[in-house]
Amino acid sequence: MLDFLPLTATTATPQHPRLTWDIFCQVIDNFGDVGVCWRTAAELVERGQSVRLWMDDASALQWMAPPPHPQGLSVHGWPTARAQLPDVLGNVVIEAFGCEIPPVMKQAIAQSPSKLPVWINLEYLSAEDYVERCHRLPSRIMSGPAAGLTRWFFYPGFTPATGSVVREQNLGARQQDFAARRGQWRAAHGIQDHDCAVSLFCYEPAALPQLLDQLGSVSALSPQLLVTPGRAAAAVQALPQAEPLKPRYLQPCPQPQFDEMLWACDLNLVRGEDSLVRALWAGQPMVWHIYPQHDNAHHDKLDAFLDWLNAPHSLRAFHHAWNGMTSPQTLPLLTPEMLREWQACVQAARESLATQSDLIAQIQAFSAEKR
Secondary structure, eight states: OOOOOOOOOOOOOOOOOOEEEEEEEEEESSSHHHHHHHHHHHHHHHTTTEEEEEOOTTTHHHHSSSSSSOTTEEEEEESSGGGGGGGOSSSSEEEEEOOOOOOHHHHHHTTTSSOOOEEEEEEEOSSTTTTHHHHTEEHHHHHHEEEEEEEEEEEEOTTSSSHHHHHHTTTHHHHHHHHTHHHHHHHHOOOOOTTEEEEEEOSSOOTHHHHHHHHHHTTOEEEEEEEETTHHHHHHHHHHGGGGGGGOOOOOOHHHHHHHHHHHHHHEEEEEHHHHHHHHHHTTTTEEOOOOOTTOOOHHHHHHHHHHHHHHHHHHHHHHHTTSOOOOOOOOOOOOOHHHHHHHOOOOOHHHHHHHHHHHHHHHHHHHHHO
């Protein structure tokens, strides 16, 4: 078992006047899209803000963030008529992941008799160079009901010149609390102290059979595989290599419990944007299954992340095989020494992120500046 080192507790961020935020999210991958939007909304409320979360598919919240919701946070369906919008618009409007807010909202903004809201296009997380260049740039609306108005690009990222990532103010305290009961969590899931707990949250990587073969043959690891529900579980269940491992198939769970799984495991294989950030905050060895794009644009995005991570050769090679950039047969053989090297790499990156102003603090300051 690898040691779990909690994040150093962070200090409170400056207080801002209470504003009303309208966050719009159109779901592509409901785990990632909903996950990021919910964490953003919930942390804004935790810092004294009022948030309306508008979604075209909020079904994942039934298990990811079951009611009752925090006071000051409400969830709404995608509006198609003016009567579905509040009489008074929010002070800040966010298009999550560059989605287009509905035309009825654009028209309401353009016709607002009071001060216009700050309109923010919250983009996808990336370590690519363009993020620093485009962060905080204005974009003039050239056509439609909102023609002539301005929205602002806000780019999450991994450097101080970007919008950083979501980090709750109580994250360090939560990790400190969990460290004292980590052994109990593992024991409840059938994991002994000497076992290597591996969490699997992925799409359908071509190298999955190779990984399962490895876990079944490397006795030095004493692997215990925890498989998340959905596509990961279906992919594992379809492979005969999985049977000797006796995987533990997990149930859907709220976000805080997902975080605890990452903290409890010795290797986390994650996918998408939200779980990548949570795996970094966990500080344990991790591998990212990036969302695949048909033109392979995700390859450059993955390499930019690995460059920022300062990934050792074995971690880079594992990512390339896991993401289909090289043959599945090139998947490096996992060893305890390799995992310790990966852990040191991830913890160094985590500490670098922790020195930056987090995304919630930055977007609040940005909105105050533009108002």
